[in-house]
Amino acid sequence: MSSLKKFREFREHMNARILKEGHKGIQRFFALDAQAYTDGVLPAKTKELMGLAASMVLRCDDCIAYHMIQCKGEGCTKAEFFECFNVALVVGGSIVIPHLRRAVALLDELEGAPDLSKA
Amino acid sequence: MSSLKKFREFREHMNARILKEGHKGIQRFFALDAQAYTDGVLPAKTKELMGLAASMVLRCDDCIAYHMIQCKGEGCTKAEFFECFNVALVVGGSIVIPHLRRAVALLDELEGAPDLSKA
Amino acid sequence: MSSLKKFREFREHMNARILKEGHKGIQRFFALDAQAYTDGVLPAKTKELMGLAASMVLRCDDCIAYHMIQCKGEGCTKAEFFECFNVALVVGGSIVIPHLRRAVALLDELEGAPDLSKA
């Protein structure tokens, strides 16, 4: 099973588990989170790219994976991903590089290349 | 072997390894760390909850696991854990969510539910 | 005019300014933020102490000031503040110390001592 499939299954399983608990504050936070990336005066694609850049400089692999999947869904090309990665690398510094390695491995997986993200 | 058991074994093994090295500064830091959570004018439970909230916003899974075990030992209920998670989520933002997923999986493991934290 | 008074005036003025803009997501976030600290299975005082510890390890002076004012309103004593500060210092390290200095200066201001926070 690919790392991408495992990530998505755990994410969906646990999100459902958390929402089922019934804590109103947490449920509303999850709703706000989803709404923040919908089309507005800025298109969803731009918002997902902002979410991806923010996730990279904060160095959260799961957040990076999630926003990459969303960006891919919004039509981001490989060249667009690399320009976003470059902004995040310059803002966040070399400490971002380990996440960049995993992000590029995921990008290749997303584009049907052999899965390199297991290592 | 559960993820909880592995975490505790590695933690205890390496803490003993580190203390055995004999570096006075590190030994004293470990002592200060342990003393910070003992009963004082604030009860240990409140201090462990502060430690848990701080660990969540700093996004350290091992620190979260450790303070959850301690909170459980101080009698924290599931509802109390979720109120603490909610404060951490609001303070720290959606970047906390991947850690929340793993924390809720650990909570279920701590409460005897099937272990979901391996994914 | 004291630093505390200036902080509160700017905070209230700008919060009103932001909410007036009418962005639904931001308005809802502000509501979630307020609700996270109300009495529940954990008392408001414990939640404010968690918010204070989280703010100190994230090193945000304005957040520290806000939660100190709230903690004071919930009846926190000086000894309780110092136990919270100690947890934050151990979790967050010496990088927290500059914020601890300003927090203690604010605590003295909150308790009616001469204002040391201007320097």
Next chain:
Amino acid sequence: MSSLKKFREFREHMNARILKEGHKGIQRFFALDAQAYTDGVLPAKTKELMGLAASMVLRCDDCIAYHMIQCKGEGCTKAEFFECFNVALVVGGSIVIPHLRRAVALLDELEGAPDLSKA
């Protein structure tokens, strides 16, 4: 003198001072930083918005101010700024709010409203 004018003067003065020192690595980093935001497969406006979102979640007031000025130059409207602020607030949490207050005060200054950012 407005806070915006002071920020820009100190920034330009010190950047010149740093580059004049002649350290090749630092000079090249400054060049890379400038190039990261130029038009490519993604337009400069999208890159500046990514830089702004990243700066907000990393909570750096000077970086926020710089990217707001650049976004303004790329034609960002008030509604676009607020959608970017909302993404940053959801990703980064309430710890972003003090920076949001100063960002909105700066936005009003940038748009010719009375300067609120001095408080």
Next chain:
Amino acid sequence: MSSLKKFREFREHMNARILKEGHKGIQRFFALDAQAYTDGVLPAKTKELMGLAASMVLRCDDCIAYHMIQCKGEGCTKAEFFECFNVALVVGGSIVIPHLRRAVALLDELEGAPDLSKA
């Protein structure tokens, strides 16, 4: 009064205030902090440079100022400061630049140049 003088006066005044409060954990942390930078198998100068680099990537102006004063006392030259700044800039990214500007202004103040750090 220079910014350097104000920083040192507030730091010394508040450190004394904090230690006088008598919290054993905080007193011991302050002692550990001081001991970490004394000569050992690594010289104090190397330790202060590590403290300075760590403070820059964590983006704490007061910590940067403190370690720069200590580095100066250990004989660091301007060229050595800039090599340390460069490592911190590469590791931490452009988000470090506002702190680099203030650090270079402080360096010029420390070396007797006109004080630029007031802006």
Next chain:
Amino acid sequence: MSSLKKFREFREHMNARILKEGHKGIQRFFALDAQAYTDGVLPAKTKELMGLAASMVLRCDDCIAYHMIQCKGEGCTKAEFFECFNVALVVGGSIVIPHLRRAVALLDELEGAPDLSKA
């Protein structure tokens, strides 16, 4: 296969993959990163120790592993590593401890002791 071998293989494989993509900004950043640690007025060993301390307080396991390998290559002894770890622990606080555990396990692996880092 040891954790150290896996880390190095994935790192080298993905760095080559990233550079091959041909993004000029990212290629130049990687070059700047390598140059920052070469001998200058400060020796490479001191720069690698600064990089290690910075990586520990930023809590990046891969960056810690990389700089430990480099420090070892520059002749760092176990006692020097522990003094560096102590500075990072004091600056960064107990949140650094999980990374310290993995760093000491890696140190033992680097020195030929049984590999403890798999847990």
